[in-house]
């Protein structure tokens with residue numbers, strides 16, 4: 249994201265007479281390699297930050313007003329830190345309002361900011377444009393107020409903002425990887441206790457490719473909540489026989505089988521996905537450490553089939569992309585990434601196969617769906633940081 253072209257825009261909107269220093273922060277989007285719909289079940293995830301980010305340029309103000317201009321939407325919001333207002337439009341402003349309240353309640357904000365935001369993370373594509381915006385807002389406000397926050401605390405504060413202001417009960421994966429990623433690495437995160445391990449992703453012959461289906465089905469938020477409820481129902485059912493079970497993380501395939509009688513069949517399949525996905529994620533981490541890409545690829549495909557058949561969060565466009573990708577000779581594997589119902593797939597592929605893959609996707613996807621997909625190679629980017637300030 250080249251922010252320099254926005255410096256002039258920033259000065260035009262907010263003037264150049266302020267003596268406060270100009271701050272620039274950036275917070276990456278992410279692609280989840282594996283571990284889907286496991287974070288809110290106390291499970292394991294293995295995301296990687298992208299080399300694409302949400303950037304905020306800002307300057308501290310003397311009062312407690314926040315003014316934020318979105319370059320992507322050509323829209324400005326203005327509110328007081330003391331009254332962030334949970335329901336005021338436009339809806340994108342709820343992220344910054346929520347983050348402002350979370351930081352204010354921790355006594356971390358004395359001053360507001362004038363700010364401009366721009367991003368090259370595709371919006372609504374399942375690559376955590378929201379989390380990257382939240383974390384960028386947090387970092388901009390902290391930097392302007394000369395305050396610091398532990399990055400884990402910052403991720404939790406941003407998750408709180410999304411729950412309370414945006415009304416989505418997301419897990420912790422997106423904000424966590426955005427705040428704590430290390431360049432050149434993916435991260436194995438235990439969402440129960442938030443312990444993590446940086447996992448090097450530095451094989452020069454491997455490429456991680458992202459393909460955006462460019463569809464976003466409307467069900468995404470309501471279905472997300474339904475899945476969460478079904479997982480809780482499954483855990484509650486298993487707990488009747490195994491009282492130590494706190495979440496699906498604690499359930500093995502064998503325990504699930506033993507408690508199958510009396511369990512709603514849909515709830516059973518949801519649980520089967522989560523349990524098998526946790527196992528796949530740990531296995532993937534082991535295979536990644538020894539650069540066993542063929543096995544990693546097989547795990548990606550199994551994850552996709554489980555998300556499609558047991559968890560039912562795929563859609564025809566994502567299934568078509570995965571099918572096309574996997575039909576190209578040499579491709580290790582592919583799966584939908586993020587919450588589902590549209591957005592992107594992730595593919596692992598040897599470098600020499602990238603061109604053939606790109607050609608196959610371009611022609612076949614539009615032939616099958618009459619839609620255009622966008623294709624890019626993802627580098628493992630760094631976590632959120634202050635670039636200037």
Ligand code: GLA
Nearest residue numbers: 284285418419420421586587
């Ligand atoms: C969304 C949520 C995450 C996670 C994924 C599914 O991205 O924000 O917390 O639950 O869906 O794995």
